[in-house]
Amino acid sequence: MSRAKKRFGQNFLQDEQVISRIIQTIAPLPEDRILEIGPGRGALTDALFKTGCDLSLVEIDTSLTKLLQSRFPGVNIYNEDILKADLSALLSDEKSRIVGNLPYNISTPLLFRLFDCTAQIQDMHFMLQREVVDRLCALPSTPAYGRLTIMAQYHCRAEKIFEVPPEAFKPIPGVHGAVLRLSPRADKPPANPLILGEILKQVFSYRRKTLRNAMQAFLSATELEDCGIDPGLRPENLDLSQYVSCAIQVARKQQGCRKAATITDRKLTQSS
Numbered sequence: 001m002s003r004a005k006k007r008f009g010q011n012f013l014q015d016e017q018v019i020s021r022i023i024q025t026i027a028p029l030p031e032d033r034i035l036e037i038g039p040g041r042g043a044l045t046d047a048l049f050k051t052g053c054d055l056s057l058v059e060i061d062t063s064l065t066k067l068l069q070s071r072f073p074g075v076n077i078y079n080e081d082i083l084k085a086d087l088s089a090l091l092s093d094e095k096s097r098i099v100g101n102l103p104y105n106i107s108t109p110l111l112f113r114l115f116d117c118t119a120q121i122q123d124m125h126f127m128l129q130r131e132v133v134d135r136l137c138a139l140p141s142t143p144a145y146g147r148l149t150i151m152a153q154y155h156c157r158a159e160k161i162f163e164v165p166p167e168a169f170k171p172i173p174g175v176h177g178a179v180l181r182l183s184p185r186a187d188k189p190p191a192n193p194l195i196l197g198e199i200l201k202q203v204f205s206y207r208r209k210t211l212r213n214a215m216q217a218f219l220s221a222t223e224l225e226d227c228g229i230d231p232g233l234r235p236e237n238l239d240l241s242q243y244v245s246c247a248i249q250v251a252r253k254q255q256g257c258r259k260a261a262t263i264t265d266r267k268l269t270q271s272s
């Protein structure tokens with residue numbers, strides 16, 4: 001068997017109890033469409049394959065892809081980097097379930113890509129670094145709360161299912177893992193996710209500043225008060241619904257500016 005490759009974050013699950021607990025949590029059914037990211041040597045794939053579900057695998061490591069092809073005949077196996085793959089093509093129109101013991105270094109960029117595809121996703125179960133799971137599930141006014149928390153909770157319900165000690169993997173990583181379930185929300189809050197994302201990027205780069213300062217590129221202190229928000233609070237103190245109010249207010253402002261620009265253009269054209 002080939003050696004684990006550090007550059008691909010290869011820490012393979014060894015603990016049978018942990019593997020069966022993950023599978024029980026996913027509870028795969030024969031009628032499911034499942035996409036597994038980073039199947040590695042097939043620790044989770046085996047049980048998924050045995051259900052007879054419609055299974056696809058995306059694995060970056062060519063030597064492991066060959067091993068998977070011989071172990072799981074009839075499964076769609078893509079030797080690709082999931083960060084570059086065409087996700088919407090992989091997911092198709094029927095809702096897919098996504099599974100993966102993810103390399104810790106790709107988890108955040110991958111999650112942001114998956115949030116753009118939630119219309120095609122039934123649910124996602126991931127093993128991630130425990131700290132990342134804690135950030136995804138964090139409450140306002142706690143140190144783990146930030147941009148990732150709010151964007152995840154805008155798109156999905158996030159639940160930490162259980163923690164996994166480093167000894168469950170080989171080679172043993174330097175961090176604890178945790179299993180997470182993300183269930184896309186049918187009732188997404190009524191804010192433009194691009195505007196919400198821009199606001200969050202800006203304010204959480206000034207985490208220690210008050211909103212009066214951190215938010216000034218988007219909303220003035222008076223406009224924050226109009227949204228019912230105290231400008232003296234800090235970015236980590238606002239919950240999702242308050243950020244949604246800010247994003248709605250920013251969208252209104254931008255629309256107002258566009259209308260004003262159109263009127264000015266029209267006036268200039270008429271007078272010339």
Ligand code: SAM
Binds near residue numbers: 014040043059081102
């Ligand atoms: N699922 C297996 C297990 O639980 O034992 C392996 C998990 S290991 C932590 C992560 C797996 O993801 C490895 O097989 C690695 O080669 C693969 N991988 C790493 N980066 C990837 C990427 N960008 N796209 C697809 N697979 C990737």
